[in-house]
Amino acid sequence: MGTVNVSKLGYVGFETPDVERLVEYYTTVLDFVLVEGDDRGAFLTTGSDHHCVVVTRGDAKARQVVGYELWEDLDSAEQRLKNAGYVTERRSDIGPGTPDVLVLEEPMTGVALHLATSQDPSGVQGFTPLRPTKLGHVAAYTPELATMQSFYQDLLGFRWSDTVGDFFVFMRCNADHHAANFMASQKYSGMHHVAYEMRSPDHLISMLDHLAKHDYRLHWGPGRHGPGHNLFTYHRDPDGNVVELFTQIDVVVDEAKGHWEPRPWHEEFPMYPRTWEVDLATVNQWGPIDPPSLDH
Template structure:
């Protein structure tokens, strides 16, 4: 295991400081099918809907998930929205100074008044940087996930994508499994973005939504079962991040994680995760895990299909 200072030494000021995962886009040939899944299975609130797009939320933000109709087939993680601390003007200037091309738009979506776009290297995925999006009044629900937690993707060059997110967007390193899976945070949560190196796969690995506790997670899983959505893996507890996890697929085949009890760092200056009785180390610092069953699932078996890279 590596020293916990990995990924933090000699760190330069980022061009933009991301503080929150905002939303993720999906393309689908069957918009009605995915809208039904998000509204009836996961109980998201539908904020706006047209013939070609739907905007759904878990909370107060105008949208957490954007679904777009596409005649070219399904694509997950077609774009990702990140809320930043900086002004867009300052972020745009600094990102361009570092050699990246940007685009500025004020019409990209309902509820998005001003957006700076930069393309993620390796994948070509547009990243939407914004200071704020509109809020909406969302009906109270005991079933709905509390928030969009994180999005995981494949990448052809792990060190390059880690450097991009840390040096350009201010992410911090949380953990690595072996030499192929890295976890990055932009707030107190253990990860908001994670990447698995692959020369075989592209685009999204999975998207994750948070349950507030075990009772809420059980409620969500019972609701999935009542609507004939079966789990592919879990419940289990990951080693890296230590969240209790479950994985299933949405109607388009995208892998969806429902989780709870993810590690957090409430004091970045101390550099270790808030203590939990199931941690392997005291204190638990960011580290590189051996690529074994404990890093993936402390409770039980692996799922080779979901870990293939």
């Protein structure tokens, strides 16, 4: 366990030259709820959390900020981060729904990480058939994998879930296979993709039909990844950011045992975190491989 204990991915921030267009995409196409819009940005949610997506005006930039929840109060987290030599800033003005936030800079990328004990509830009630269940993970490029991995594992309490080759690592902060994944790259930087969870394959298919009606086409999938075994689809938002809609991701129910809950599509039983070969079965068990997805 790390210095502090991240328990959940909270939100991801996007800067865009066209706030209205991106908010329209999130509300009309992905069926998110716009909880609040003010001069600090537009705050959108899939459910009880105040927000899981923040949209602000600027140059097109994805993963401009990532918010995580901690299992603990901020005073002790602040102290332990300080003892570990990290500079944090305590903020009460980050945005609605997050009145008490520790801001910490991610190494190498400079991305602002927001740590909070919890968000205020969004007030959103009821059920709609299309809306994703939650923000599942945010994948990003990093110039150097080992430094990023040790930052997340040793400082923030993430656990190692899987690695592809020597360049793509998946880490979890709760039962879900990954909340953060990083691809080593000297060529690319910034966000790799953002992923929203659907309840089931049927739910995912309904959303794909809805996307098609709004002229959003998949550029990859559906398929099934090896690491995480999630059923995946990828399309692009109006700014060109890659958005994954997925379902059936691996979960670890018992951290002491440390293996994934058995699923019929697993390669072995029990299935533990491991390092995967770079091959078709790893990238997409169903085929075909998508060449750009292997860029690093």
